[in-house]
Amino acid sequence: MVPIGDNTPAALLVLLPSDEEIFQHLEHFEKRAQSCSFPHVPDEVTKIEVERFLADRRSNANKAPDMLALIFAALAVGMQIGVYDRNGSQWTQASMDESHIAGKAWRKSLHSLVCYSTSH
Protein backbone atom coordinates (compact mmCIF):
# COMPACT_ATOMS: atom_id res chain seq x y z
CA MET A 1 0.00 0.00 0.00
CA VAL A 2 1.51 3.30 -1.08
CA PRO A 3 1.03 6.02 1.53
CA ILE A 4 -0.81 9.06 0.23
CA GLY A 5 -0.02 12.52 1.54
CA ASP A 6 -0.05 16.03 0.17
CA ASN A 7 3.53 15.80 -0.98
CA THR A 8 3.93 12.20 -1.98
CA PRO A 9 4.62 11.56 -5.65
CA ALA A 10 1.68 9.16 -5.77
CA ALA A 11 -0.67 11.95 -4.77
CA LEU A 12 0.71 14.14 -7.51
CA LEU A 13 -0.23 11.59 -10.13
CA VAL A 14 -3.80 12.84 -10.02
CA LEU A 15 -2.53 16.06 -11.59
CA LEU A 16 -1.37 14.24 -14.68
CA PRO A 17 -3.69 14.79 -17.63
CA SER A 18 -5.06 11.94 -19.69
CA ASP A 19 -2.51 9.75 -21.41
CA GLU A 20 -3.60 11.10 -24.76
CA GLU A 21 -2.95 14.64 -23.63
CA ILE A 22 0.35 13.67 -22.06
CA PHE A 23 1.66 12.30 -25.33
CA GLN A 24 0.38 15.28 -27.24
CA HIS A 25 2.35 17.66 -25.01
CA LEU A 26 5.40 15.43 -25.13
CA GLU A 27 5.20 15.44 -28.90
CA HIS A 28 5.22 19.23 -28.87
CA PHE A 29 8.13 19.16 -26.48
CA GLU A 30 10.06 16.86 -28.80
CA LYS A 31 9.22 18.95 -31.82
CA ARG A 32 9.75 22.45 -30.45
CA ALA A 33 11.83 22.42 -27.30
CA GLN A 34 15.08 21.16 -28.71
CA SER A 35 17.62 23.90 -29.22
CA CYS A 36 15.29 26.56 -27.81
CA SER A 37 14.28 25.41 -24.34
CA PHE A 38 16.50 22.39 -23.87
CA PRO A 39 19.52 21.00 -25.71
CA HIS A 40 18.18 17.52 -26.32
CA VAL A 41 15.18 15.28 -25.81
CA PRO A 42 15.95 13.11 -22.80
CA ASP A 43 15.45 9.40 -23.43
CA GLU A 44 13.26 9.33 -20.36
CA VAL A 45 10.56 11.45 -21.95
CA THR A 46 10.40 9.57 -25.22
CA LYS A 47 7.03 7.96 -25.83
CA ILE A 48 8.17 4.42 -25.12
CA GLU A 49 9.77 5.31 -21.79
CA VAL A 50 6.81 7.35 -20.60
CA GLU A 51 4.47 4.54 -21.59
CA ARG A 52 6.52 2.18 -19.47
CA PHE A 53 6.41 4.61 -16.57
CA LEU A 54 2.67 5.13 -16.84
CA ALA A 55 1.98 1.42 -17.07
CA ASP A 56 2.68 1.19 -13.34
CA ARG A 57 2.60 4.85 -12.52
CA ARG A 58 1.96 4.66 -8.80
CA SER A 59 4.81 2.31 -8.09
CA ASN A 60 7.16 4.01 -10.53
CA ALA A 61 6.38 7.46 -9.16
CA ASN A 62 7.52 6.34 -5.76
CA LYS A 63 10.55 4.53 -7.06
CA ALA A 64 11.65 7.37 -9.32
CA PRO A 65 10.14 10.71 -8.28
CA ASP A 66 12.77 12.52 -10.35
CA MET A 67 11.41 10.79 -13.44
CA LEU A 68 7.93 12.03 -12.54
CA ALA A 69 9.36 15.51 -12.06
CA LEU A 70 10.99 15.34 -15.49
CA ILE A 71 7.72 14.32 -17.06
CA PHE A 72 5.92 17.21 -15.37
CA ALA A 73 8.59 19.61 -16.57
CA ALA A 74 8.46 18.29 -20.13
CA LEU A 75 4.66 18.55 -20.05
CA ALA A 76 4.80 22.14 -18.85
CA VAL A 77 7.30 23.14 -21.53
CA GLY A 78 5.50 21.11 -24.20
CA MET A 79 2.20 22.73 -23.33
CA GLN A 80 3.73 26.18 -23.36
CA ILE A 81 5.54 25.92 -26.66
CA GLY A 82 2.81 23.85 -28.28
CA VAL A 83 0.22 26.61 -27.98
CA TYR A 84 0.97 27.80 -31.48
CA ASP A 85 0.61 24.37 -33.06
CA ARG A 86 -2.48 23.43 -31.08
CA ASN A 87 -4.20 26.65 -31.97
CA GLY A 88 -4.14 26.37 -35.74
CA SER A 89 -0.71 27.96 -36.22
CA GLN A 90 -1.50 31.17 -34.45
CA TRP A 91 -0.98 32.80 -31.10
CA THR A 92 -4.02 33.91 -29.15
CA GLN A 93 -4.21 35.37 -25.69
CA ALA A 94 -6.84 32.86 -24.58
CA SER A 95 -4.80 29.84 -25.58
CA MET A 96 -1.70 31.23 -23.92
CA ASP A 97 -3.64 31.93 -20.71
CA GLU A 98 -5.00 28.41 -20.76
CA SER A 99 -1.55 26.89 -21.02
CA HIS A 100 -0.31 29.22 -18.31
CA ILE A 101 -2.95 27.97 -15.85
CA ALA A 102 -2.22 24.32 -16.57
CA GLY A 103 1.49 24.99 -16.34
CA LYS A 104 1.01 26.50 -12.91
CA ALA A 105 -0.42 23.26 -11.58
CA TRP A 106 2.52 21.31 -12.87
CA ARG A 107 4.96 23.82 -11.46
CA LYS A 108 3.34 23.28 -8.08
CA SER A 109 3.76 19.56 -8.61
CA LEU A 110 7.46 20.07 -9.12
CA HIS A 111 7.62 22.20 -6.03
CA SER A 112 5.88 19.48 -4.04
CA LEU A 113 8.34 16.92 -5.32
CA VAL A 114 11.22 19.08 -4.20
CA CYS A 115 9.64 19.55 -0.76
CA TYR A 116 8.99 15.85 -0.48
CA SER A 117 12.53 14.94 -1.47
CA THR A 118 14.16 17.39 0.87
CA SER A 119 12.06 16.33 3.83
CA HIS A 120 12.90 12.64 3.56
Next chain:
Amino acid sequence: MQALRHASFLNTPTLLGIQTLVMMGPYLTNTGRFLDAWTLFGTTIRLAHSMGLHRNPKFLDPVPPLRECMIRRTLWWWMLHMDQQYSVTLGRPLGISGIGDCPPPEPLTTNQTVLRLGEFVNHFTIVARQILGSDGMMSVGKIDEYTDKLLGLWDTMPVTLQFNESWTRPETVLPDWPLDVMSASKCVRIFMSHHMLTLTQRCSLKCSPSSYYSTASETSVPRDPHLQHHHQHTPTHSRASTAPRIHHRVLVVGTISIIKLPSVVVLWSSTARSSFYRLSSSLRIAIKQSLYAGRLGSKPSMLL
Protein backbone atom coordinates in the same frame (compact mmCIF):
# COMPACT_ATOMS: atom_id res chain seq x y z
CA MET B 1 9.49 3.74 -0.20
CA GLN B 2 12.83 3.19 1.40
CA ALA B 3 14.59 3.78 -1.92
CA LEU B 4 12.67 7.02 -2.35
CA ARG B 5 13.62 8.23 1.10
CA HIS B 6 17.22 7.92 0.04
CA ALA B 7 16.61 9.65 -3.27
CA SER B 8 16.71 13.13 -1.83
CA PHE B 9 16.53 15.80 -4.46
CA LEU B 10 19.12 18.18 -3.10
CA ASN B 11 21.66 16.11 -1.24
CA THR B 12 21.61 13.25 -3.72
CA PRO B 13 21.14 14.94 -7.06
CA THR B 14 20.53 12.94 -10.19
CA LEU B 15 20.93 13.76 -13.85
CA LEU B 16 17.17 13.50 -14.21
CA GLY B 17 16.67 16.02 -11.43
CA ILE B 18 19.13 18.47 -12.95
CA GLN B 19 17.57 18.09 -16.38
CA THR B 20 14.21 18.85 -14.80
CA LEU B 21 15.49 22.01 -13.17
CA VAL B 22 17.27 23.15 -16.33
CA MET B 23 14.09 22.54 -18.30
CA MET B 24 12.08 24.68 -15.91
CA GLY B 25 14.27 27.73 -16.57
CA PRO B 26 12.93 28.60 -20.03
CA TYR B 27 9.44 27.69 -18.90
CA LEU B 28 9.59 30.20 -16.05
CA THR B 29 11.24 32.80 -18.24
CA ASN B 30 8.53 32.55 -20.85
CA THR B 31 5.82 32.95 -18.23
CA GLY B 32 7.39 36.18 -17.04
CA ARG B 33 9.03 34.68 -13.97
CA PHE B 34 12.58 35.50 -14.88
CA LEU B 35 13.66 36.11 -11.30
CA ASP B 36 12.33 32.70 -10.26
CA ALA B 37 14.29 31.16 -13.09
CA TRP B 38 17.41 33.00 -11.99
CA THR B 39 17.15 31.74 -8.41
CA LEU B 40 16.30 28.22 -9.47
CA PHE B 41 19.29 28.20 -11.78
CA GLY B 42 21.56 29.03 -8.86
CA THR B 43 20.44 25.84 -7.12
CA THR B 44 20.86 23.92 -10.36
CA ILE B 45 24.46 25.07 -10.66
CA ARG B 46 25.26 23.78 -7.16
CA LEU B 47 23.66 20.45 -7.94
CA ALA B 48 25.54 20.20 -11.23
CA HIS B 49 28.83 20.94 -9.50
CA SER B 50 28.11 18.35 -6.86
CA MET B 51 27.62 15.79 -9.63
CA GLY B 52 30.84 16.84 -11.35
CA LEU B 53 29.13 18.02 -14.51
CA HIS B 54 31.90 20.59 -14.94
CA ARG B 55 34.51 17.83 -15.15
CA ASN B 56 35.50 15.85 -18.21
CA PRO B 57 33.43 12.67 -17.79
CA LYS B 58 36.46 10.62 -18.82
CA PHE B 59 38.24 11.70 -15.65
CA LEU B 60 35.44 10.57 -13.37
CA ASP B 61 35.79 7.39 -11.39
CA PRO B 62 34.00 5.28 -12.40
CA VAL B 63 33.74 6.59 -15.96
CA PRO B 64 30.02 6.93 -16.78
CA PRO B 65 28.57 5.06 -19.75
CA LEU B 66 29.03 6.70 -23.13
CA ARG B 67 25.43 7.87 -23.28
CA GLU B 68 25.68 9.54 -19.89
CA CYS B 69 28.98 11.18 -20.87
CA MET B 70 27.22 12.75 -23.85
CA ILE B 71 24.33 13.97 -21.69
CA ARG B 72 26.72 15.43 -19.14
CA ARG B 73 28.63 17.38 -21.78
CA THR B 74 25.47 18.62 -23.49
CA LEU B 75 23.89 19.62 -20.22
CA TRP B 76 26.95 21.41 -18.85
CA TRP B 77 27.52 23.49 -21.99
CA TRP B 78 23.84 24.32 -22.12
CA MET B 79 24.13 25.52 -18.52
CA LEU B 80 27.17 27.63 -19.36
CA HIS B 81 25.18 29.21 -22.15
CA MET B 82 22.13 29.79 -19.97
CA ASP B 83 24.30 31.23 -17.23
CA GLN B 84 25.64 33.96 -19.48
CA GLN B 85 22.14 34.61 -20.80
CA TYR B 86 20.79 35.19 -17.32
CA SER B 87 23.80 37.27 -16.40
CA VAL B 88 23.69 39.50 -19.46
CA THR B 89 19.92 39.97 -19.25
CA LEU B 90 19.72 40.81 -15.56
CA GLY B 91 23.11 42.51 -15.35
CA ARG B 92 24.15 40.23 -12.54
CA PRO B 93 27.35 38.24 -12.02
CA LEU B 94 27.81 34.87 -13.63
CA GLY B 95 26.64 31.98 -11.50
CA ILE B 96 29.21 29.48 -12.76
CA SER B 97 32.65 30.63 -11.70
CA GLY B 98 34.67 28.45 -14.08
CA ILE B 99 33.99 26.57 -17.29
CA GLY B 100 35.75 23.48 -15.94
CA ASP B 101 37.38 20.87 -18.14
CA CYS B 102 34.22 19.35 -19.54
CA PRO B 103 34.61 19.42 -23.34
CA PRO B 104 31.80 20.75 -25.51
CA PRO B 105 29.33 18.16 -26.76
CA GLU B 106 30.00 16.45 -30.05
CA PRO B 107 27.13 17.20 -32.41
CA LEU B 108 25.21 14.21 -33.65
CA THR B 109 24.63 15.58 -37.12
CA THR B 110 26.42 15.98 -40.43
CA ASN B 111 24.43 19.06 -41.41
CA GLN B 112 27.10 21.70 -41.99
CA THR B 113 24.82 24.60 -41.13
CA VAL B 114 23.84 23.05 -37.82
CA LEU B 115 27.46 22.19 -37.10
CA ARG B 116 28.60 25.76 -37.73
CA LEU B 117 25.80 27.16 -35.63
CA GLY B 118 26.74 24.79 -32.81
CA GLU B 119 30.37 25.93 -32.98
CA PHE B 120 29.23 29.53 -33.04
CA VAL B 121 27.16 29.04 -29.90
CA ASN B 122 30.03 27.38 -28.04
CA HIS B 123 32.56 30.05 -29.03
CA PHE B 124 30.11 32.80 -28.25
CA THR B 125 29.45 31.29 -24.84
CA ILE B 126 33.16 31.44 -24.05
CA VAL B 127 33.65 35.00 -25.29
CA ALA B 128 30.50 36.30 -23.61
CA ARG B 129 31.53 34.70 -20.35
CA GLN B 130 34.96 36.31 -20.61
CA ILE B 131 33.32 39.69 -21.12
CA LEU B 132 30.91 39.21 -18.24
CA GLY B 133 33.65 37.78 -16.05
CA SER B 134 35.60 41.01 -16.32
CA ASP B 135 33.05 42.58 -13.96
CA GLY B 136 33.17 45.87 -15.85
CA MET B 137 36.88 46.36 -15.25
CA MET B 138 38.48 46.29 -18.65
CA SER B 139 41.00 48.42 -20.52
CA VAL B 140 39.95 50.00 -23.79
CA GLY B 141 42.41 47.75 -25.59
CA LYS B 142 40.72 44.73 -24.10
CA ILE B 143 37.29 46.09 -25.02
CA ASP B 144 38.42 46.43 -28.61
CA GLU B 145 39.87 42.94 -28.52
CA TYR B 146 36.53 41.52 -27.45
CA THR B 147 34.74 43.70 -29.95
CA ASP B 148 36.84 42.19 -32.72
CA LYS B 149 36.20 38.72 -31.35
CA LEU B 150 32.46 39.26 -31.38
CA LEU B 151 32.45 40.69 -34.87
CA GLY B 152 34.77 37.93 -36.07
CA LEU B 153 32.46 35.41 -34.50
CA TRP B 154 29.48 36.94 -36.25
CA ASP B 155 31.25 36.35 -39.56
CA THR B 156 31.48 32.64 -38.80
CA MET B 157 27.70 32.41 -38.68
CA PRO B 158 26.41 30.94 -41.97
CA VAL B 159 25.18 33.82 -44.14
CA THR B 160 21.70 32.34 -44.39
CA LEU B 161 21.45 32.46 -40.60
CA GLN B 162 22.65 36.02 -40.15
CA PHE B 163 19.54 37.72 -38.85
CA ASN B 164 18.84 41.13 -40.33
CA GLU B 165 16.03 43.55 -41.04
CA SER B 166 14.98 41.76 -44.20
CA TRP B 167 13.67 38.91 -42.06
CA THR B 168 10.69 41.05 -41.14
CA ARG B 169 9.68 41.41 -44.79
CA PRO B 170 7.21 38.91 -46.26
CA GLU B 171 9.26 38.26 -49.40
CA THR B 172 12.30 37.03 -47.50
CA VAL B 173 12.73 33.28 -47.40
CA LEU B 174 13.63 32.32 -43.87
CA PRO B 175 15.70 29.35 -42.71
CA ASP B 176 13.84 26.28 -41.56
CA TRP B 177 12.77 25.79 -37.97
CA PRO B 178 14.49 25.87 -35.54
CA LEU B 179 17.43 27.54 -37.25
CA ASP B 180 15.52 30.78 -37.84
CA VAL B 181 14.60 31.33 -34.20
CA MET B 182 17.98 30.12 -33.02
CA SER B 183 19.92 32.45 -35.26
CA ALA B 184 17.65 35.38 -34.41
CA SER B 185 18.18 34.79 -30.71
CA LYS B 186 21.95 34.42 -31.20
CA CYS B 187 21.94 37.74 -32.97
CA VAL B 188 20.29 39.26 -29.93
CA ARG B 189 22.86 37.66 -27.69
CA ILE B 190 25.82 38.93 -29.64
CA PHE B 191 24.37 42.39 -29.81
CA MET B 192 23.62 42.38 -26.09
CA SER B 193 27.17 41.33 -25.32
CA HIS B 194 28.50 44.07 -27.48
CA HIS B 195 26.24 46.52 -25.79
CA MET B 196 27.62 45.33 -22.48
CA LEU B 197 31.11 46.03 -23.81
CA THR B 198 30.10 49.51 -24.79
CA LEU B 199 28.69 50.15 -21.36
CA THR B 200 31.88 48.81 -19.85
CA GLN B 201 33.75 51.33 -21.88
CA ARG B 202 31.44 54.06 -20.74
CA CYS B 203 32.10 53.06 -17.14
CA SER B 204 35.84 52.95 -17.73
CA LEU B 205 35.73 56.42 -19.21
CA LYS B 206 33.90 57.69 -16.18
CA CYS B 207 36.25 55.98 -13.77
CA SER B 208 39.53 56.63 -15.47
CA PRO B 209 39.52 58.93 -18.48
CA SER B 210 43.26 58.64 -18.83
CA SER B 211 42.99 54.96 -19.59
CA TYR B 212 41.33 55.82 -22.84
CA TYR B 213 43.97 58.24 -24.04
CA SER B 214 46.85 55.99 -23.10
CA THR B 215 45.50 53.16 -25.19
CA ALA B 216 43.80 55.09 -27.96
CA SER B 217 46.35 53.83 -30.47
CA GLU B 218 45.23 50.27 -29.79
CA THR B 219 41.77 51.08 -31.07
CA SER B 220 40.93 48.72 -33.85
CA VAL B 221 39.89 50.09 -37.20
CA PRO B 222 36.17 49.65 -37.70
CA ARG B 223 35.00 47.58 -40.63
CA ASP B 224 32.31 49.90 -41.82
CA PRO B 225 33.81 52.06 -44.61
CA HIS B 226 32.12 55.22 -43.37
CA LEU B 227 33.34 54.65 -39.87
CA GLN B 228 36.77 53.78 -41.19
CA HIS B 229 36.90 57.07 -43.04
CA HIS B 230 35.80 58.94 -39.95
CA HIS B 231 38.29 57.11 -37.83
CA GLN B 232 41.28 57.70 -40.08
CA HIS B 233 40.61 61.37 -40.53
CA THR B 234 40.24 62.27 -36.90
CA PRO B 235 42.97 64.83 -36.36
CA THR B 236 45.47 63.71 -33.78
CA HIS B 237 45.53 67.02 -32.03
CA SER B 238 41.80 67.00 -31.49
CA ARG B 239 41.61 63.40 -30.34
CA ALA B 240 41.83 64.34 -26.70
CA SER B 241 38.58 66.25 -26.93
CA THR B 242 36.65 64.11 -29.35
CA ALA B 243 38.08 60.62 -29.22
CA PRO B 244 35.97 59.14 -26.42
CA ARG B 245 32.76 60.15 -28.15
CA ILE B 246 33.95 58.89 -31.52
CA HIS B 247 35.23 55.67 -30.10
CA HIS B 248 31.98 55.08 -28.31
CA ARG B 249 30.10 55.74 -31.52
CA VAL B 250 32.35 53.40 -33.43
CA LEU B 251 31.52 50.62 -31.06
CA VAL B 252 27.80 51.11 -31.12
CA VAL B 253 27.16 52.14 -34.70
CA GLY B 254 29.70 49.65 -35.97
CA THR B 255 27.74 46.81 -34.50
CA ILE B 256 24.41 48.14 -35.65
CA SER B 257 25.62 48.60 -39.21
CA ILE B 258 27.20 45.19 -39.44
CA ILE B 259 24.45 43.20 -37.84
CA LYS B 260 21.78 45.44 -39.38
CA LEU B 261 19.36 45.35 -36.50
CA PRO B 262 16.25 47.50 -36.67
CA SER B 263 17.11 50.99 -35.56
CA VAL B 264 14.40 50.82 -32.93
CA VAL B 265 16.70 48.78 -30.77
CA VAL B 266 19.25 51.55 -30.41
CA LEU B 267 18.15 53.01 -27.11
CA TRP B 268 20.29 54.92 -24.73
CA SER B 269 19.77 56.39 -21.33
CA SER B 270 21.97 57.99 -18.77
CA THR B 271 21.97 54.97 -16.51
CA ALA B 272 24.04 52.24 -17.98
CA ARG B 273 22.37 49.32 -16.26
CA SER B 274 18.81 50.38 -16.89
CA SER B 275 19.77 51.25 -20.43
CA PHE B 276 21.16 47.79 -20.93
CA TYR B 277 18.13 46.06 -19.47
CA ARG B 278 15.83 48.25 -21.53
CA LEU B 279 17.79 47.46 -24.65
CA SER B 280 17.74 43.74 -24.08
CA SER B 281 14.00 43.90 -23.46
CA SER B 282 13.52 45.97 -26.60
CA LEU B 283 15.48 43.49 -28.64
CA ARG B 284 13.41 40.64 -27.36
CA ILE B 285 10.23 42.56 -28.03
CA ALA B 286 11.39 43.46 -31.53
CA ILE B 287 12.13 39.85 -32.34
CA LYS B 288 8.94 38.66 -30.72
CA GLN B 289 6.95 41.19 -32.69
CA SER B 290 8.39 39.64 -35.80
CA LEU B 291 7.43 36.24 -34.50
CA TYR B 292 3.92 37.30 -33.62
CA ALA B 293 3.56 39.02 -36.93
CA GLY B 294 4.03 35.63 -38.47
CA ARG B 295 7.27 36.42 -40.23
CA LEU B 296 9.06 33.65 -38.41
CA GLY B 297 6.20 31.35 -39.28
CA SER B 298 5.39 28.42 -37.08
CA LYS B 299 8.03 29.25 -34.56
CA PRO B 300 7.29 29.59 -30.90
CA SER B 301 9.02 32.62 -29.45
CA MET B 302 11.32 30.84 -27.08
CA LEU B 303 14.11 33.34 -27.18
CA LEU B 304 15.36 32.89 -23.67
